[in-house]
Amino acid sequence: MSMKVSVQISPKPLLEVAVDSVVVREYEEERDKGAVEEMERRCEVGQGGKPSLFTDLMGDPICRVRHSPSYIMLLAEYGEEREIVGVIRGCMKTVSRGKKPLSNFPIYVKVTYILGLRVSPTFRRLGIGTKLVKKLEEWGKQNGAEYAYMATDCANEASINLFTLKCAYVKFRTPAILVHPVHAHYKPLGSGIAVVRLSPQLAESVYRRVFANSEFFPKDIDAIFSNKLNLGTFMALPKKSLPKWDPRTGNLPPSFAILSVWNTKEVFKFQVKGVRALTYACCVGSRLLDAWMPWLRIPSIPDLFRPFGVYCLYGLHMEGKGASRLMKGLCAFAHNIARDDVGCGALVAEVGQCDPVREGIPHWRKFSWAEDLWCMKKLNTAKDDIDESGGASEWITSRPSTSVVFVDPREF
Incomplete structure (x- = not known):
């Protein structure tokens, strides 16, 4: 499903654009709504003639994060006319990552969830997606998030490569969508x-x-x-x-x-x-x-x-x-x-x-999808939690505490 992070990559850039000339700013509903909807319509193309699932946001580009406790939508603009060429959404919350050693009390951490990344077809493979991700990570760090994560289809190589190869995320969990x-x-x-x-x-x-x-x-x-x-x-x-x-x-x-x-x-x-x-x-x-x-x-x-x-x-x-x-x-x-x-x-x-x-x-x-890939990145350098053996326990590299992954419906 295209409910998660979906990135489509063109074979080669259609324009030569310096990524430094792209400005990233926060979404303003009254000013940007129409332009964002038009840009996202240009991104909705099928993949190789195969059936595709399209999302209708019903006139509210920020609807998929609006119900989260803290959220943001960023835009990438280019040129003197400030054309919107990319968008990304993110939300923040506090979640459990397992239990404390020798107890049943959960360990809570603050996380940023990244979704809804789109780059205009004409401006792909120019580093705009990477810039949007980094700006959203900065927002997360400034607000105390310890981790950032995203979810995508296991077959979406463009999204996986962007996050794992360019943004240093690691493959984390693979829940099933039924x-x-x-x-x-x-x-x-x-x-x-x-x-x-x-x-x-x-x-x-x-x-x-x-x-x-x-x-x-x-x-x-x-x-x-x-x-x-x-x-x-x-x-x-x-x-x-x-x-x-x-x-x-x-x-x-x-x-x-x-x-x-x-x-x-x-x-x-x-x-x-x-x-x-x-x-x-x-x-x-x-x-x-x-x-x-x-x-x-x-x-x-x-x-x-x-x-x-x-x-x-x-x-x-x-x-x-x-x-x-x-x-x-x-x-x-x-x-x-x-x-x-x-x-x-x-x-x-x-x-x-x-x-x-x-x-x-x-x-x-x-x-259904047998595997939905979640990728994660640690945003801060704070001391890790201590596991039962007294050593450092890093969530990204540790084994799951249980087989259960709780999926927040606000991020669906």
Whole structure:
């Protein structure tokens, strides 16, 4: 998906431009909105005739970072007319990077997340992307960030080379993106499964407990739960356990699954372009057949060739006997919520490569990504944390504390 950092490189520069003549400044909405939208439209080209996923920011170029606690958008300008030739977005937050030695208390660090890097096709391979990244890193350091990281498709060589070869980032984690289309039919939850909605206070308490040792768990999780885009946190558990569970005790059920739902369709939308005529016809045919014979409950492909929104499933966790089945039922519950929301075309979850919860998340392999590459760089030179053996522990080079990577829905 082009939800992350996406860089396209031309075979050679189309102009000879000195990078020193490019000025980087902060985005000003009233002044720059139209020019940024036009520049990003020029960047939206398919890759080699293959199907591509395009993002419609719905008239708000800064929408993908606006809900973060601290954010910025930088522009690159060139020439006397101050033409906008590049943009980059970034946000900052405090996240966990594992637990403290000999305890269950998390270690928190301040990080800068880089996304939405675009350079005008005419001005690529001139060092503008590198300059934008460095300026954003400076903003992060000035505001106390210890690390910067970005995410991109493992097949996006242009992005990977820019960050690893030119900006000294290292390949860090490879979570999986799991996508499931929203169909016209409701999905059964499974027999004997109950789903309850947790209050924001209870959800926060549970999340701080179960994700205490995970990586990238946001310290301000309460701000996420209170955001208008958050549709709620839901727990699935066996019906027979429901009368016995009292959330006021602070104890969790013996077996349960939990997730939260974030509505990205109010912020931006996607659209698939560049598919072959035969593929398009098959997708349309599946919907027509489903409409004619709904009793067959054909898993028809929704209309992804028009702008559509997605629900982001985050904070997925499961425990106990039969937990995988509970998670599947909970994902079906989320699907049914999305089914009732016109224009929601898919559910998306991003989880750690070896996270046990992955086995309980229904998804279509054709639409999913086995590896989404995250790259990281240390911004400061402060003394590293001390590990259990008394030696220096650098997050970038250390082994993951758990298999869980918490994906912040504000950065989706």
